Amino acid sequence: MLEVQDRTQAQVEEAKRRLAGELLILAHHYQRDEIVGVADFRGDSLELSRRAAATEARYIVFCGVHFMAETAAILARPGQRVLLPRPDAGCYLADQVEPIPLEVAWERLGDSIDVERELLPITYVNSTAEVKAFVGRKGGAVCTSANAEKVLRWAFSQRPRVFFLPDQYLGRNVARRLGLPEEEIALWDPRFPPEDLKPFRRARLILWRGACRTHARFLPEDVLRVRAEHPGVKVIVHPECRPEVVELADEVGSTSFIIRKVTESPPGSVWAVGTEGRLVARLGKENPDKVVFNLAEPPPFCPTMSLTRLEDLAQVLSGLLNGEERGRVEVPEEVAAPARAAIQRMLEVS
Numbered sequence: 001m002l003e004v005q006d007r008t009q010a011q012v013e014e015a016k017r018r019l020a021g022e023l024l025i026l027a028h029h030y031q032r033d034e035i036v037g038v039a040d041f042r043g044d045s046l047e048l049s050r051r052a053a054a055t056e057a058r059y060i061v062f063c064g065v066h067f068m069a070e071t072a073a074i075l076a077r078p079g080q081r082v083l084l085p086r087p088d089a090g091c092y093l094a095d096q097v098e099p100i101p102l103e104v105a106w107e108r109l110g111d112s113i114d115v116e117r118e119l120l121p122i123t124y125v126n127s128t129a130e131v132k133a134f135v136g137r138k139g140g141a142v143c144t145s146a147n148a149e150k151v152l153r154w155a156f157s158q159r160p161r162v163f164f165l166p167d168q169y170l171g172r173n174v175a176r177r178l179g180l181p182e183e184e185i186a187l188w189d190p191r192f193p194p195e196d197l198k199p200f201r202r203a204r205l206i207l208w209r210g211a212c213r214t215h216a217r218f219l220p221e222d223v224l225r226v227r228a229e230h231p232g233v234k235v236i237v238h239p240e241c242r243p244e245v246v247e248l249a250d251e252v253g254s255t256s257f258i259i260r261k262v263t264e265s266p267p268g269s270v271w272a273v274g275t276e277g278r279l280v281a282r283l284g285k286e287n288p289d290k291v292v293f294n295l296a297e298p299p300p301f302c303p304t305m306s307l308t309r310l311e312d313l314a315q316v317l318s319g320l321l322n323g324e325e326r327g328r329v330e331v332p333e334e335v336a337a338p339a340r341a342a343i344q345r346m347l348e349v350s
């Protein structure tokens with residue numbers, strides 16, 4: 001088994017050598033170690049999209065999930081190609097908002113408020129290109145977990161109400177940091193669009209009912225358990241976690257914030273980390289002078305981030321050497337242009 005992996009790794013390294021100058025391999029922190037080990041750069045979704053936008057490489061091989069490759073394709077220069085080694089690697093959270101239910105919600109909310117003048121849509125980067133395009137056409141912006149607070153502040157400076165897609169937990173966590181009272185927040189459930197629009201008329205923030213099932217696995221009981229079992233432990237969580245968990249944690253922040261906090265902490269620090277399992281395991285290995293473990297037992301892994309194996313990457317690279325673009329992700333310009341505008345607004349305000 002190891003021999004097969006060694007051979008595949010050698011194949012990837014050889015392809016990288018032959019494609020040098022033309023190729024950039026990006027890997028998200030939640031990817032398998034075998035992928036992170038051969039990538040040119042690893043990062044969270046914001047860092048990776050910045051890297052993708054800055055490169056002049058002709059081929060960007062994105063080891064992550066579909067919306068990330070789409071974002072890279074939206075930002076790509078003419079002639080650049082973005083390839084996703086596993087086209088079936090979607091994102092459960094991103095898939096919870098689709099264009100038609102979104103149009104329906106916008107129209108229905110229009111029965112109660114003047115949506116075009118009063119409501120600004122903001123979408124978390126974990127959303128499809130179509131959803132980003134919808135937001136861009138309405139004058140809204142994209143945000144990431146690292147800049148959601150800044151983007152929401154900007155949104156409220158533009159219009160009195162915000163429609164936040166698709167992560168209800170991230171939206172509520174940021175709303176609490178901004179001091180928005182509960183009665184000014186309403187939840188839009190696309191599966192059961194409400195009959196009674198009164199709560200939406202009152203609301204300043206409307207949250208789409210979506211969540212990441214990996215981060216939703218963390219519960220308040222996990223925080224209480226680790227505090228009982230590890231006196232002195234610091235609990236750090238991602239803002240896609242439930243607000244009840246975030247309330248109990250010592251620190252909350254994006255993937256890059258979590259990595260920085262743990263890495264820069266003094267030797268001997270004890271950390272319970274509420275985010276994806278592979279990232280936490282790697283963080284533990286890279287910080288042997290600290291005790292780092294996952295907040296949940298057993299740790300949650302993102303199933304779609306786990307799909308990409310070294311063989312998938314090797315196949316994409318051998319395809320490139322043979323003039324084939326396997327796993328190419330393309331976004332038609334009529335979708336890419338408004339989606340790009342929404343991303344651009346985020347970059348301007350954050």
Ligand code: SF4
Binds near residue numbers: 304
């Ligand atoms: S961890 Fe959650 S938000 Fe991140 S890619 Fe997986 S399903 Fe999507």
